Every structure is written in C-alpha cells, then in structure tokens.
Amino acid sequence: MKEDLVLPAPRETVPEPAGEPLLVAEGLTKHFPIKGGFPIRRTVGAVQAVDGIDLTVRVGESFGLVGESGCGKSTTGRLVTRLLEPTAGRISYRGQDITHAKRREIAPIRSEIQMIFQDPYSSLNPRQTVGTIISGPMEINGINPPGGREKRVRELLEIVGLNPEHYNRFPHEFSGGQRQRIGVARALALEPKLIVADEPVSALDVSIQAQVVNLLQEVQKELGIAFLFIAHDLAVVRHFSQRLAVMYLGKVIEVGDRDSIYNRPRHPYTHALLSAVPEVDVTGDAVARERIRLTGDVPSPINPPSGCRFRTRCWKAADKCASEEPPLIQLSDNREGHLTACHYPEDPSILAHGTSEGAASAKD
Structure with a gap:
C-alpha cells in the first residue's frame, strides 16, 4: 500500500459509539440433517456443526474465532452473514433481529455485512474481468459513486495494492495473493461495517500471508470496519484480533481479550x-x-x-x-x-x- 494513498471515508451514516455491540449471536445453532432409508428418504440424524454459541462483535473491533478443522468456525461465519439459515438461536445486527429475515427485509443490511472467502481460486468468477467482479456488488445494490463505478473500482484496486490497470484482466492472470486482494476489494466495494473473513490467508503461501493480514489490518484501522476473523493459525489471530473466542466441536469454550487468552x-x-x-x-x-x-x-x-x-x-x-x-x-x-x-x-x-x-x- 502506498504511503501517500488516502483511503476514502465510509459513506455518510449515523456513526455508532465505539465499543457498542454491532453483531450479537445468542444460542446460535446449525444442525445439518442426515437423510437415509429407502425408498423414503427420512431424517436419521444430524450433524451438530454449531450448537448454541454466543458471540458479540463490537463496532470497529477485530474479533477472532479459532479452533481446529471441523469445529464449526466457517459455519458460524456463514450463519452470521445469513448465507445459511440457523436451526435455532438469534442473530441481531445493530439491534435488529435478522435471524429469519426475508430477502426483502435483509436487503438493506446485505451491503453492510460482507465476506472474504477462504479459497481465492474458487471465490472469483473465472469468466468475469476484475472490473466486473468488483463493480458487481455496486450494480446489484444500485450504487453509483461519484465519478462512476469504474473510477471507484480502480481506486479500490489501488487501496488493496494492485495496479488500477488490472481492471480488464481475468482472475487466472493473477497469483493466489493477488486474487485474495481482489476479494478484499470486492468486500470493500459497498463500504461495509462488518467483514467476515473466513480463513483469508490459509490457502496462500507463507510469504504472502503477512502481506494480506497487514492489508486487512490497515483497512480495519483506516475505515473503522469491524472484522470477524476466522482462522486456525493462532499466530495470525494474535497479530490481527483484539478479542477472540475458541471453539471446539460446535461450542465456544473460552472468550477473552488477546493478552488474557494468550498469556492466561x-x-x-x-x-x-x-x-x-x-x-x-x-x-x-x-x-x-x-x-x-x-x-x-x-x-x-x-x-x-x-x-x-x-x-x-x-x-x-x-x-x-x-x-x-x-x-x-x-x-x-x-x-x-x-x-x-x-x-x-x-x-x-x-x-x-x-x-x-x-x-x-x-x-x-
């Protein structure tokens, strides 16, 4: 990121006091049914991926979610972004219950909660140019920034450390780290208040991981965006997150600030x-x-x-x-x-x- 680059201010909204709850999950549960039997397919069990967890992400903070593979971290991220329908529990965003909100009800909130996916190779459409990928969310939400969408996309590319001239290139022309930066730019396109980063560096080379984490940290500080940072690498979470929760087999077993968890x-x-x-x-x-x-x-x-x-x-x-x-x-x-x-x-x-x-x- 260039030192003389000035990040654009978030869109004008009523600011929330720092430290106030932004996203709250209470008793959040997700069970995936197991079907069996012939010829009638009936439910014979359930995978208890997430089983009654409580989480609070505050305005402008970076909150880490750690645990070994299969503990339910990614499922939790998809639940709070409403990409998955909860089996039970409650999710509230800025005081509004969005647990089972319909498509029309949750549409205004979609732009404020964005996600960075784990695999930069499969999260980008290989048939679309970088410009189309990043401007897509703005088009869907009817946002026309000053100077046009193309100008905004080029600004975002520069913010994430890519050349604005890459606007017309396709994803296959980039490395893994560059593709993840494109994913970050897409998440920033709608100037969200919360970004759920689902293991954003686990698929990258070690030499590139620090660059992407530092980029996210810079964006978080400059724009005041809250992060739910999901990872299994404790060193990365310690560098990025102010508070964190530890998950095991669908349950949160410990929550605290960074120093308290790592030292006590x-x-x-x-x-x-x-x-x-x-x-x-x-x-x-x-x-x-x-x-x-x-x-x-x-x-x-x-x-x-x-x-x-x-x-x-x-x-x-x-x-x-x-x-x-x-x-x-x-x-x-x-x-x-x-x-x-x-x-x-x-x-x-x-x-x-x-x-x-x-x-x-x-x-x-």
Missing part, C-alpha cells in the same frame, strides 16, 4: 492449542512453555459426548464433566470479559511445571 488461558483445550504453536528462541532467555499432546481423535459431531465435549481428550476429566455441561462464565480470578466453560479450569499460566511435557502426554 484457563480452558485445557486452549492450553493445548497454545502449546502447539512453534516458537524460536533467538535470545536464549525464553522461559520453557508447557507442552501438551492430546490423545485420541475429535468426536463425531453427529454424536458428540455428553456434558463437556472436550472431556474425551481432557486429562482433567471427572464424572461431573460427563453429566453436566460447563457454563461459559467468568471465573473469579479472570480478567473482566474473560469467560471459560470448564468445571476444572487450568492455572492461569502457560509455563511448564517442572517438566517440558504437559500432563496430557502421560496418556500417550
């Missing part, structure tokens, strides 16, 4: 995730961190465990964990806003306790 995690699963992040000690002064190796596989979302869903892989599991689901609450010694769902939370430290191997490794 309380849920055993969060401990295990952080212990898996590689670190390079170039000074020789680093303190040994606890290493935890989880045993077993993630249970099936078709038939998740009773009580705490992490108990089948947890080294602290007890009878209570199987009979009672732990509520997502603030512990007495947690920082305000740091919520944990665990009956037997870990000590607020990520340092090793006398050994470099965590307690879970004893089960190996």
Whole structure:
C-alpha cells in the first residue's frame, strides 16, 4: 500500500459509539440433517456443526474465532452473514433481529455485512474481468459513486495494492495473493461495517500471508470496519484480533481479550492449542512453555459426548464433566470479559511445571 494513498471515508451514516455491540449471536445453532432409508428418504440424524454459541462483535473491533478443522468456525461465519439459515438461536445486527429475515427485509443490511472467502481460486468468477467482479456488488445494490463505478473500482484496486490497470484482466492472470486482494476489494466495494473473513490467508503461501493480514489490518484501522476473523493459525489471530473466542466441536469454550487468552488461558483445550504453536528462541532467555499432546481423535459431531465435549481428550476429566455441561462464565480470578466453560479450569499460566511435557502426554 502506498504511503501517500488516502483511503476514502465510509459513506455518510449515523456513526455508532465505539465499543457498542454491532453483531450479537445468542444460542446460535446449525444442525445439518442426515437423510437415509429407502425408498423414503427420512431424517436419521444430524450433524451438530454449531450448537448454541454466543458471540458479540463490537463496532470497529477485530474479533477472532479459532479452533481446529471441523469445529464449526466457517459455519458460524456463514450463519452470521445469513448465507445459511440457523436451526435455532438469534442473530441481531445493530439491534435488529435478522435471524429469519426475508430477502426483502435483509436487503438493506446485505451491503453492510460482507465476506472474504477462504479459497481465492474458487471465490472469483473465472469468466468475469476484475472490473466486473468488483463493480458487481455496486450494480446489484444500485450504487453509483461519484465519478462512476469504474473510477471507484480502480481506486479500490489501488487501496488493496494492485495496479488500477488490472481492471480488464481475468482472475487466472493473477497469483493466489493477488486474487485474495481482489476479494478484499470486492468486500470493500459497498463500504461495509462488518467483514467476515473466513480463513483469508490459509490457502496462500507463507510469504504472502503477512502481506494480506497487514492489508486487512490497515483497512480495519483506516475505515473503522469491524472484522470477524476466522482462522486456525493462532499466530495470525494474535497479530490481527483484539478479542477472540475458541471453539471446539460446535461450542465456544473460552472468550477473552488477546493478552488474557494468550498469556492466561484457563480452558485445557486452549492450553493445548497454545502449546502447539512453534516458537524460536533467538535470545536464549525464553522461559520453557508447557507442552501438551492430546490423545485420541475429535468426536463425531453427529454424536458428540455428553456434558463437556472436550472431556474425551481432557486429562482433567471427572464424572461431573460427563453429566453436566460447563457454563461459559467468568471465573473469579479472570480478567473482566474473560469467560471459560470448564468445571476444572487450568492455572492461569502457560509455563511448564517442572517438566517440558504437559500432563496430557502421560496418556500417550
């Protein structure tokens, strides 16, 4: 991004106070039915992709959503953008209930909630030029910016670090990182208030990931856009997000600000995730961190465990964990806003306790 480039101001609307809730999800649930039987196709089960989660994204903040593959992160992103219909729960945007809003009711909100998809190769129409791809949302929403749509598209290309002369090129003429920048430009075309970024850098080379993350961070700061940043890379989320939630098997198991989660995690699963992040000690002064190796596989979302869903892989599991689901609450010694769902939370430290191997490794 050029230093002398001035980003355009968002369209004139009544500004919301910073820190006020922008998007709120309560008890959000999505079950995908499993059909079986012959000759009559009937529902024989359901994949519990997302099962009763609560999230709040505030105005202008970057909120991270992390967890391993299959935990329901991407499904959550598609639910809050209303690309999927929720099975249960409630979604409100700027105080308006949009959980089951009809197409006409949600049309004015569509332009304010945009999405950046995970795969830059399949999210762009190969038969359309870059100009058509980016100007498409403006055409659909009847937006005619000053100077015309072509001028606006060229401005957006420059904002995301591409040459405005690429207006007439096709997606196959760009690299993966450049295609993702086109996706960012398309998301910015309607000057949204919230962008859901579904693992926007996971399909890119490591050398390109930092460039795209820095671009999103610059856009977020300059335009005051709120981000729901979905990723499994904890290092990327730590760099980008101010607050984050940790998901496991369709449930949110810990929520807090960046420093609190990374330095004082309380849920055993969060401990295990952080212990898996590689670190390079170039000074020789680093303190040994606890290493935890989880045993077993993630249970099936078709038939998740009773009580705490992490108990089948947890080294602290007890009878209570199987009979009672732990509520997502603030512990007495947690920082305000740091919520944990665990009956037997870990000590607020990520340092090793006398050994470099965590307690879970004893089960190996």
